[in-house]
Amino acid sequence: MSLQKMLEYQKTDLVYYRQEKELRESEERKRAVLCKNKFIECNNSLQELSKALSGYFAAMQKLAAKITETEEMKEQLSAEAEFKTEDDFIQYENQLQEYEKIVNELSKEFTKVTKSIADAAAQNRAINDKMDALNREYMNSTQAFNKKKTEFETKTQAIRATLDNLAKDIEPNYLKQYMELRKNKKMPAFVPYMDKNCGACGMDIFIEVDKKLQNPGDIAECPHCGRIVYKK
Ligand SMILES: [Zn+2]
Structure with a gap:
């Protein structure tokens, strides 16, 4: 007897279940879910970028410190220079050239890191713009889905009441x-x-x-x- 009620319930519920499935698989919901996933993807890229930026900044600070250090060494060299013979002078000149070479290399590195930072900043802006657009689309699609959901709830009110009634006897x-x-x-x-x-x-x-x-x-x-x- 109770099984009969259960089967009756199932028969009615299958209609409701299909309607639920329709809502779940509706274009509106798919669009909202897609937007949300894309948004999460963007957010992940943004985090990656932020990590890369931290790395660039750290590298830049290190380079800046090295440049300062090297320049200080050069100044010290000039201050302590004694030219008793021509060889002293040549040696001094060589050392000076060596330091300049190092400073040049460091400057080049510095420029490279600065460029990476600028590129990352541009990328960051692009991702943010994309996220703004996605957010707007998400709001629109969510609104459309909510409308559909409200329609669904109205449409299925009667069948849900029937199911609640049937459930009492199971x-x-x-x-x-x-x-x-x-x-x-x-x-x-x-x-x-x-x-x-x-x-x-x-x-x-x-x-x-x-x-x-x-x-x-x-x-x-x-x-x-x-x-x-x-x-x-
Ligand atoms: Zn089976």
Whole structure:
């Protein structure tokens, strides 16, 4: 008797379930989800970029310190220079040239890092613009989806009331198992035992369930798909 109620409930619920599925798979929802995913993607790129920028800044600070250090060494060299012989002078000149070479190299590096920072900043702006656009699109698509959802709720009000009424007469344990299967999108959840086979997945379940399915209305769980199999 209670199984009969359960099956009645399922029959009505299948109509509601299809409508729910339609809403879930609607263009409006797909668009909103797509926007959201793209937004998350952008956000990740932004974080990557931020990490790269921190690295560039650290490199720049190091370089700046090195340049200062090298220049200080050069000044010290000039201050302490003594030219007793021509060789002293030549040696001094050589050292000076060496320092200039190092400073030039460092300056070049510095320019390179500065350019990387500028590039990253431009990229950052581009991503931010893209995120602004995505955010607007997300708002629009969400609005469209919410409208559709409200329509759905109005449209399904009667069927939901019917289901609530039917649910009152069903054994709680049946309903609980049904809802669990429904949540996992295993619909229909209650299926007939058909000639040794599960009425949903079609597997031969004779060995596992036949003993439990002796009288009409008996139920058992299909060991393959997890649905509830009942004896007609
Ligand atoms: Zn099955």
